Structure formats: structure tokens, C-alpha cells
Amino acid sequence: MDEKDFLAECFETHRTHLRAVAYRMLGSLAEADDAVQEAWLRLVRSDSDGIENLGGWLTTVVGRVCLDMLRSRTSRGEEPLDVRVPDPLVGHVEAIDPEHQAMLADSVGLALLVVVQTLGPAERLAYVLHDMFAVPFDEIAPMVGRTPAAARQLASRARRRVQGAATVPDADLTRQRKAVDAFLAAARDGDFDALVAVLDPDVVLRADTGGEAAAKVVRGAAAVAGQALTFQRVSQSARPALVNGAAGIVTTVDGRPVAVLGFTVTDGKVTAIDILADPERLGRLEVEDLDG
Structure with a gap:
């Protein structure tokens, strides 16, 4: 197995996680796939030997790519002013698809994602990466051009908006x-x-x-x-x-x-x-x- 094949194999072990991050950020399955593909291209162009934690590195890259995509939407006037229902994950009532199960490991319903989609790009990034994927604020801060304390405040504001607008569903x-x-x-x-x-x-x-x-x-x-x-x-x-x-x-x-x-x-x-x-x-x- 050559180096690129080995890298591709390693990348595939992280694909579902990366797609879950991008889906929560973008609310679009197609755009989530685009963000994951861009992360792969950046990995191929990078010095992978210097990456100590591939999963963390890829999560950060996907976060940056999604942030750029959200900012591009805003600059083109494509980001909705009110609400946008994200792409739903649809499955049979008897058994949820294993990939969908991984995508929804923390029970992210449509109502919650609708509220997340109303957050500004930086708030959304801080909330999704920290609250949903436990990425430290020290790693989030450079992505949004803020101090760790300011990144923490972004996530805190986002959390209050989400908790104030999205009801918690019955687990049953x-x-x-x-x-x-x-x-x-x-x-x-x-x-x-x-x-x-x-x-x-x-x-x-x-x-x-x-x-x-x-x-x-x-x-x-x-x-x-x-x-x-x-x-x-x-x-x-x-x-x-x-x-x-x-x-x-x-x-x-x-x-x-x-x-x-x-x-x-x-x-x-x-x-x-x-x-x-x-x-x-x-x-x-x-x-x-x-x-x-």
C-alpha cells in the first residue's frame, strides 16, 4: 500500500464524523459532502507526516471550510433572513440507517438544526464544534479570529438562543x-x-x-x-x-x-x-x- 492509499484509508475512518460536523454547520447534505471532499484535498496537499492527531486536524479543516462557505453565502445574500429547514435524514420506521445513526449520535432533530441555521457563521462554528463535538476553545479561537475567551462567549450566546428556541423532544x-x-x-x-x-x-x-x-x-x-x-x-x-x-x-x-x-x-x-x-x-x- 502506497502512502496515498494509506492516507485515504485513514481518512475514510473519519468521513462519517466529518460529514456530521459539516451537516450541522451547513444544514445541507450536498454541501456537507463538498466540505468533506475539500478537507481530503487539503490533506493530500499537506505534509501529513507532521499531523499528530489526524481526526482533530480534519475536524478543524472541515470547520474552516464550512465557515468560509457560510461567509460566502452571506456575502452573496444567499443566507436566509428568517428560517430554512435543513435537509432531513429520512429512514424506515423499523430501523435507522447505520450512517444516519452515526450522523445523529446526539439526537439532532430538525427543530434544533433550524435554530442552529439562524446563528451567524462564527457563533454557529463555536456552538457546533464545542457543544456538539467537544472541540476546545483554544482550537476554535484562531478559526474565528478571536481569543479563546471571546470564542467561549460566541458559543455561550449561541447556546442561549438555541435553548430558548428549540424544545427538547421526548426520548421515547x-x-x-x-x-x-x-x-x-x-x-x-x-x-x-x-x-x-x-x-x-x-x-x-x-x-x-x-x-x-x-x-x-x-x-x-x-x-x-x-x-x-x-x-x-x-x-x-x-x-x-x-x-x-x-x-x-x-x-x-x-x-x-x-x-x-x-x-x-x-x-x-x-x-x-x-x-x-x-x-x-x-x-x-x-x-x-x-x-x-
């Missing part, structure tokens, strides 16, 4: 599924009262349909229930799924996904619904046969 997947099934049944029946009963009074629904407009945001049980009634027709083709490791729904037309719904269920009530209905982005997602 069966309890989650019971609430989501009740929501789906009520939507199919057009039962407004049953919908309100399964929704938290402060529930928030975010629907990302793509295009120039920011995601639509609806708040409150009555408003969300009213919106869900418009879902009655397409709900007939809805199938249960795991969406970012939590109970969710995929709706299809002619076998193609037209919407992925991720639910946050807390104390048996639906506290957040995040919908991706952007045809272009859905077309790039890998969605398993949920009937199989």
Missing part, C-alpha cells in the same frame, strides 16, 4: 409515534378539534417550499391545526418515517416524495413541525421505500 420514540399518528389521523379525517388536542398551545410550524421566499412560519395550536386541514388530501399518501431519528412523515405522489415532515414531540404533544417541500432539494434526497 413510541410516545413520539403515538402523537404523530394521532396528528396524521386527525388531518386525514379533517378533524380540527382532534388536531388541536395533539398540538402544544405554542406549537410552531415551519414550511420550506424553496424559491426566493423565506420559509412560512405558523404559530399556535389553532393556526397550525387550520393549516394541517389543508394537508387532508395529500395526507392520504403519507407514510410514517424516521426523520432525523424522530417520528416523522413522508408524503408521496407517484412514488416521489413531495414533502418530508419532521415532528418534535414533548410530553406527548407536538411542539414543532418542520416541513421540507422544496422539489429541487427533495429530488436530491435519498428516501428509502417506506412501504418495504
